[in-house]
Amino acid sequence: MNNYLFIENFEDLTNKRNQNKNVYYESPTKKQIITGFFISEVKPLIAYNASSQKTTHIDLYKYSSTDNKKVSADNLDRGFDTTYSKEDFFINKSEQIQKAISRYKKQLRVYLQNFDYSPENLSLAEKKISEVVNTFSFEILGNILQSISMENYDKPNILCGICHSLERFDLDDVYPWGTTLMLSILLHKDENVKAYAISTIDNWADRSLLSVLKNIDCSSDWLKGYIEDVISVLEV
Amino acid sequence: MYYIRKLTKPFNFNKIKCIKSVDDIDSDIIKQELSTKQNTLSFWKCEKLEHIKETIKAIILSTSEISKSKFIMLDSNIIKEYELEVDESNKGKTGYKGYDDLHIDICNLTYKKLGTILNAYKKVFEDDQNTCEYQKDDIKELILEVIQQGLLDIDNLNESLKKDIIKLTEKNNITIEK
Numbered sequence: 458m459n460n461y462l463f464i465e466n467f468e469d470l471t472n473k474r475n476q477n478k479n480v481y482y483e484s485p486t487k488k489q490i491i492t493g494f495f496i497s498e499v500k501p502l503i504a505y506n507a508s509s510q511k512t513t514h515i516d517l518y519k520y521s522s523t524d525n526k527k528v529s530a531d532n533l534d535r536g537f538d539t540t541y542s543k544e545d546f547f548i549n550k551s552e553q554i555q556k557a558i559s560r561y562k563k564q565l566r567v568y569l570q571n572f573d574y575s576p577e578n579l580s581l582a583e584k585k586i587s588e589v590v591n592t593f594s595f596e597i598l599g600n601i602l603q604s605i606s607m608e609n610y611d612k613p614n615i616l617c618g619i620c621h622s623l624e625r626f627d628l629d630d631v632y633p634w635g636t637t638l639m640l641s642i643l644l645h646k647d648e649n650v651k652a653y654a655i656s657t658i659d660n661w662a663d664r665s666l667l668s669v670l671k672n673i674d675c676s677s678d679w680l681k682g683y684i685e686d687v688i689s690v691l692e693v
Numbered sequence: 694m695y696y697i698r699k700l701t702k703p704f705n706f707n708k709i710k711c712i713k714s715v716d717d718i719d720s721d722i723i724k725q726e727l728s729t730k731q732n733t734l735s736f737w738k739c740e741k742l743e744h745i746k747e748t749i750k751a752i753i754l755s756t757s758e759i760s761k762s763k764f765i766m767l768d769s770n771i772i773k774e775y776e777l778e779v780d781e782s783n784k785g786k787t788g789y790k791g792y793d794d795l796h797i798d799i800c801n802l803t804y805k806k807l808g809t810i811l812n813a814y815k816k817v818f819e820d821d822q823n824t825c826e827y828q829k830d831d832i833k834e835l836i837l838e839v840i841q842q843g844l845l846d847i848d849n850l851n852e853s854l855k856k857d858i859i860k861l862t863e864k865n866n867i868t869i870e871k
Contacts, residue, residue, distance in 0.1 A: 625759065660760050
């Protein structure tokens with residue numbers, strides 16, 4: 458079975474090609490959009506980067522898995538199984554994505570631990586979050602943040618950092634995982650952590666979250682006052 | 694004359710208001726709300742409250758994100774009462790063209806004077822009339838107003854705010870004039 462590649466960007470493609478990795482593609486006589494590859498009928502082959510929405514000409518070769526010899530694009534139809542469907546790419550793509558997610562999660566966890574409360578500077582965590590969204594999707598971001606949150610629930614700084622980083626997004630962008638994440642963080646015993654989650658909900662300003670705000674358990678007068686302030690604005 | 698500053702976190706208003714004595718305030722609040730540079734604290738002035746929108750625009754275009762914002766307004770009587778020194782010589786960095794001279798510094802700050810400012814905050818917060826609040830959508834509207842007036846200085850924006858504003862203009866099919 459050929460090795461599939463998940464190409465993050467064109468540099469990645471060039472690097473992998475230079476490393477003599479096997480690359481799978483559909484027959485050049487068929488057009489197929491493959492998670493970022495658009496292989497045209499006309500040579501040279503064209504790769505399409507779904508993130509940047511740019512195309513570029515590339516030379517794409519198949520390396521035989523038996524003798525590792527380079528097979529030119531012209532010969533690729535011969536003895537070549539072209540029955541793989543688009544879904545087959547997604548199966549292997551998910552392995553690649555999992556590796557990338559794991560890498561981002563590791564980096565993000567470190568940055569969130571050093572979450573900077575200073576309003577002047579965009580924290581490294583927020584920059585990394587933007588990168589995840591631009592490279593992958595909000596759904597992947599949700600996957601990463603939920604995982605970090607569960608594994609670090611005993612670290613208030615990380616939870617506050619997650620909440621603060623999500624304030625800049627609209628609820629539409631992060632729904633439904635965003636609300637689920639805030640609900641889980643609201644259960645934390647540290648009322649500062651709760652306040653950060655409420656602040657994120659406040660920024661989303663969605664009336665559907667009123668029932669959540671009205672049922673938060675807290676003891677501090679300041680937090681009760683803050684929740685009342687947020688509710689009074691949402692109820693208008 | 695009013696001197697206006699954005700709170701880092703709106704809930705710090707509640708924390709400062711509810712505490713019995715500022716002596717017991719969390720040290721994180723001092724870092725978040727009274728973070729000084731060269732012993733100065735930035736504020737933005739507003740001659741009359743009828744023109745407060747202009748000052749608010751200058752402030753929000755000097756920050757790093759579009760988010761719900763709460764502001765404290767210290768009037769000149771408070772500045773006098775607490776013997777705070779004001780320096781108007783430094784222009785602020787804001788993406789609101791022509792309004793960088795609204796910036797002022799409360800200067801020559803010491804440990805004692807920071808405590809004084811915190812007490813001033815507490816006094817002001819006990820009277821809600823000297824604070825104002827803008828929801829995230831209101832902030833977006835103010836930014837769009839600035840853009841439509843042709844007064845956005847995109848080169849003077851914080852990088853992350855710039856990205857948020859570009860996203861906002863794309864959503865609203867607006868072009869930023871350079």
